[in-house]
Amino acid sequence: MSVSNWFETFNHNLRMSTQTVADITYRYKRITKQLNKDFYNSESDTYHxxxxxxxxxGTDILVSDIDMVFQLPYSEYVKYNAYFGNGQSSLLQAVKTSIEKTYKSIMKADGQVIIISFTDGVIFEIVPAFVNTDGSFTFADTNNGGSWKTTNPKPEIAEMTTKNKLWNRNLKRLCRMARAWKYKWDVPMGGLLIDTLAYSFMTDCSYKDKSYLYYDFISRDFFKFLSEQNLDQNYWRSPGARQYVWRKGKFEYKAKQCYNIALEAIAKEKYYPITAKSKWREIYGTKFPS
Known part of the structure; x- marks a missing residue:
């Protein structure tokens, strides 16, 4: 197998199975249909x-938390905003009660989301929200007596998708590989920070439109890029929406370690491919072919 084949196989191994995606879609549609029925008198399993x-x-690799936003009618905001004392909590309870008509799995309203824990380990986190005139969303936060907060995920999704197509699908693949590294090395980075930094790196990457043959170089240069981030920087701006993405911990040293391992792997690829693959597995874990 060539370097190209190694990384193509690795990326294939990182993808969720067709059955897993089908199960997630099935649950998503059932939840959507029930909420539409109760809040819009509609039978749609896709609207809102x-x-x-x-x-x-499109950058996840593990079936864990599935984030889902459901847009409620503005009249619900007026109703719960008028409550005296934590109308946000009452809103989450109303949405939870609706979903319980379809799913009796372990469920709770927690802070800003309704959490459904399925027996196969998949967790849905549903955010009831209200669309704003600029396309962002207002959502409920039940903490500290209740308040309203704003998020803007659609521009992030759109920008990541657009650039991924422009860059030969390499952006999202890098995001997934970075997650494999995160889990292997226990790196304190959230998913949005990984995607934000991968996007920033890819913008100026010489190989952003290349094939799998260049993924060793992309990996090497990405770890170098991460290792050179400012240790005093506490936040970055997300693609598209330009929302604040906060640092969870120091990741630069682990990135530097893996940059050095990547250099070793690349040096061994031609004459010692087994050793090279073992180095890439040291970085990325067992999803990388042996």
Whole structure:
């Protein structure tokens, strides 16, 4: 197998199975249909909802948290905003009660989301929200007596998708590979920060439109890019929406370690391919072919 084949196989191994995606879609549509029935008197299983988070951006690799936004009618905002004392909590409870008509899995309203924990380990986090005139969304936060907050995931999704197509699908693949590294090395980075930094890196990457043959160089240069981030920088701006994306911890040293391992891997690829692959597995974990 060539370097190109190694990384193509690796990326294939990172993708969720067809059955897993089908199961997620089935649940998503059932939840959407029930909410539409109760809040819009509609039987649609697609209107007013969309995937957000890593799954929505198409950069997730593990079936864990599936973020989902459901747009409620503005009249519901007027109703719960008029409550005396944490109308936000009452709103989440109303949405939870609706979903319980369809799913009896372990469910709770927690802070800003309704969480459904399925027996196969998949967790849906549903954010009831109201669309604003600029396309962003207002959502409920039940903490500290209740308040309204704003998020803007659609421009992030759109920008990631647009650039991924422009850059030969390499952006989202890099995001997934970076997640494999995160899980292997226990790197303190959230999914949106990974995607934000991958997007920033790819913007100026010489190989952004190349094939799998260049993924060793892309990996090497990305780890170098991460290792050179300012240790005093606490936030970055997300693609598209330009929302604040906060640092969770120091990731630069682990990135530097893997940059050095990548250099070793590349040096061994031609004459010692087994050693080279072991180095890439040291970085990315067992999803990388042995």
């Amino acid at each position: 909802s969309f995937y957000a988070g890593s799954y929505g951006r």
